[in-house]
Amino acid sequence: MNSDLAVEAVGLERSFVTHTGVLRRSRKEVEAVKGVSFHLERGELFGLLGPNGAGKTTTIKMLITLLLPTAGTARVLGYDVVDDVREVRRRIGYVFGGDRGLYERLSARDNLRYFSELYGVDPRRQKARIEELVELVGLTGREHERVEGFSRGMRQRLHIARGLLHDPDVLFLDEPSIGIDPVGARELRATIGSLVDVGKTVLLTTHYMFEADELCDRIAVIRSGEIVAEGTPQDLKRLVTAGRVLEIETYGVAPDAVAAATGVPGVQGVVVEERGQQQVLIVQFEAGAEVTQTVLASLGDVHVGRVSAREPTLEDAYIQLVTQDVPG
């Protein structure tokens, strides 16, 4: 264990026991997190990505001392999440997605005053601290308004300010941008980006790949409780897509046509994305290979719409990582 790290998880596991059935009760064990190891350097913005139910929230809950690990260990700033709960809690803040937990009829500032009392922020420091945080999250000028008139994005930024009141070094943001419109999401991204500028370490989960690509220094992709890839956004794009991407809009493509396209020399993988009436084939191919004509021919007489080639995005890499076998 390295105490210079902001967060360090080693072989972290957590299972849940659930009971189903009324007459014949049967016991079922769900392994939500299966031996996860990763670390965050101080000052890093780290993304934990994965589909619903992959184990992201369970991992975060163990790191913030709300759930006991079934096995493995984790430390935050050198403090053990099981043995040094108080020390860990003093140094972390967390914000969960969704906008509950604020007092609608109070102003943003009064909400922060209320939570300052709750978190035991030094009364002499309170006023200045609240002003600083209102500014950091971009709510200056709106702090006297009641929260009931706030958009989801503004509420979420206020939640981040709340999570920072006791000046934690490490902040856990679990899907903070869920349900926020594009403008609000952009402002929220700016807020999250500014946290590392003021020296915080941030662990972020999100379902928006664009957001992860823009914000994260490093990313771990978690699938069915296991980390399947880790690296910078660039590393991940390279890991699964060493080449380029061809997008082919089709109508009513059959699985054997997809299999035929997958078998074309130079093609590394094909993912089918349903978009309304269309199925868009996302074809990953080796850089330099000329596959367009062969792939189109392999599809037979399927009706084809627009065809375009582009550079791989983090989303391509992510979809491949969570739906297909990982290369290597």
Ligand SMILES: Nc1ncnc2c1ncn2[C@@H]1O[C@H](COP(=O)(O)OP(=O)(O)OP(=O)(O)O)[C@@H](O)[C@H]1O
């Ligand atoms: N308290 C619980 N009791 C039983 N099973 C649970 C409990 N909490 C989580 N699980 C299960 O553990 C698995 C991982 O859940 P978790 O909430 O960590 O996923 P997630 O990656 O955060 O998903 P999402 O993106 O939907 O938030 C799921 O199968 C879930 O049903």
